[in-house]
Amino acid sequence: MESKVTYFDTPGSANTDETLRLARKRAAVLNIKTMIVATTVGDTAVKAAKQFRDYMVIVVTHTAGFNAPGTQELTAENRGEIEKLGAHIFTGTHAFGGIAHAARKTYNTYILGDFMANTLRMFGQGVKVAIEISLMAADAGLVNTDEEIIAIAGTGRGADTALVLKPAHAHDAFSLRVKEIICKPRL
Secondary structure: OOOOOEEEOOOOHHHHHHHHHHHHHHHHHHOOOEEEEEOOOOHHHHHHHHHOOOOEEEEEOOOOOOOOOOOOOOOHHHHHHHHHOOOEEEOOOOOOOOHHHHHHHHHOOOOHHHHHHHHHHOOOHHHHHHHHHHHHHHHOOOOOOOOOEEEEEOOOOOOOEEEEEEOOOHHHHHHOEEEEEEEEEOO
């Protein structure tokens, strides 16, 4: 099999439209029906929900309290638009974060989740996030671990990374398989 990988010169939201276009094109070739999309305030998720109306779209947000206790970064306006477009929204504990963040903050030490996240960041922030949201969606029962999906994420805001992968549950994280890189920044 041969497939083209697109490498962006710079990371970030300027690549969102092209990332979504490339993901849709590859999904059609591989007959993939599920897209997982990372979002913070929801702008990327709204674009994805519009682009992938004929797909199962799962939007994964930052955990509640990410920036401050009791807050959610996904805006109410974007939440409404995403839901109106038929996409599913999932908010949960970050697969590599949660207790790892508490240990780092409280004891100034790092544990396994931190090492996994930092290792994956060597391939780019979007690669790390795409893998993490796939674990989260599998743990929530939103994706089938026997089917390939496309995970879309980015560096900061927007989308600049798309991966074809076979997801796994967090307790079985090492069985997750990245099958293809559709696009990512060339950092």
